[in-house]
Amino acid sequence: MNANLPELGLQRSDCLETSWVKSTVYWAGFANGTSIDVLLNSVPANTMLYKTKSDYYKAVIPEHGLETLWEVLMDIGNVIVIMNPYGGRMDEISESETAFAHRGGNFFMAQYTVHWSESDGGISAEGRYVDLSRRFFRTMAPYASSNPRAALVNYRDLDIGSNESGETDLEVAKGYGAKYFKNNFMRLAGAKAMIDPENFFKNEQSIPPLK
Template sequence: MSWIQSVLWWNQIPNGTAPSVLLDRNVNDADFVRRKSDYLKTPIPRAGLESLWTKIVAIGKPGLVFNPYGGKMNQIPPTATPFAHRAGFLFKIQHSITWTEPGPEEEKLHTNEIRQLYNALTPYVSQNPRSAYLNYRDFDIGISQKGSYEEGKVYGEKYFNQNFERLAKVKAQVDPENFFRNPQSIPPLSKA
């Protein structure tokens, strides 16, 4: 099983699953799923929805889930926690494609399909930065090869918006050597 298949498999496990199932890495029993996310600040116009519907039908297997925001979330300032997507955001959109056939050809096909859907949503979603939900790790929006602040800013501002720089300063205090890292971790902001 490739690393991407492992990540995709893990994201499909429902809460309450028995440990024996979690330890079984039989690829033939797995569903694969290549998630992306966006945020809406303004409603999608009717013509946009019709265009998206046409695109979804053409692609064939994608799904869109709109999670409504607002209410109490609007009362918490975006800088109160690392999670900045609060006031002003109408919905989080999860776009996904699920497939059962293992193999690099299937992975490439379906990853391309989700990218098509992601591109189709571009005119309707948040911009500057195009915000993303941290728990749907999306390596298409950037990864860090060197652990530098400049690399991290590319994806970090999408996940954390205006909170990214503050989080990078905290990282510099608690892990200045960037020992704890992954391809999309928060890098330390050096005191240059």
């Protein structure tokens, strides 16, 4: 990092090396060094509320786009942006080979998380922070993937489309399905028809059985 991005002034003390299970404690918002025993609590001691969205990028964000990103980050404040690089082995596997389709042609995947706590207004502040999350998402639209604007299924986002509770309509599902799975969605719906034809397992963004 110091060789390629000396502007960051990164120090060894800025970095944390930890086990996977300890990282789950860190990402849950606990202070570094907190015992993993907190994971045994059915109700977490500290409640961090958040809204997460995601994007894929097939081109480098231009300088003016980075300036816009920085301005929005500073304005919102309570936001985390994580950029996961793609390429390498990811590019070598066909997007139709597995259910996960976001492979060749993607520079990186970005996760945007706007977060707040009880001290920020708790549940009563939810609408304001969710609106900030959507504003951030709109700001990045010119630089992200399009047709469809792809998303990572791990970061479920009902804003990109969802069924009513208890229902799984195929036409509705095609909307979010294309963003999560691209051309693999219909194949997955066919698999669902074989594995769970009665659609017992479902949620607002599940894959329906192909009739």
